[in-house]
Amino acid sequence: MRRLLNDLAAYLAELRGAVPRGWDAFFFRPTDPTAPGLIRVAVGMLATWNLWVFGLDLHAYLGTEGWADPEWVRLAYRLEAP
Structure with missing residues (x-):
């Protein structure tokens, strides 16, 4: 159970950083x-x-x-x- 919670916490921490980077790349990168x-x-x-x-x-x-x-x-x- 502890491993599952650790994996979930790691995923949420990664997601917290990936969402703003993706948002910036989608809306503000010149294309x-x-x-x-x-x-x-x-x-x-x-x-x-x-x-x-x-x-x-x-x-x-x-x-x-x-x-x-x-x-x-x-x-x-x-x-x-x-």
Whole structure:
């Protein structure tokens, strides 16, 4: 039992030092911004495409004969209103 507690204490002590080092390395080490920039552009394009496709058939989704029941839509708007 003592060995288990000693191993646990050693692990926690190592973790206490590793977490701040990892945090600093992830957030503050200078790196090439190409990959995050490409990811941002790709996510922006996907979001624009999603809004465009959703907007083409918006009445079919939220209209009187749409996928969402009009009463449920009214209820959702009523719950979100302050």
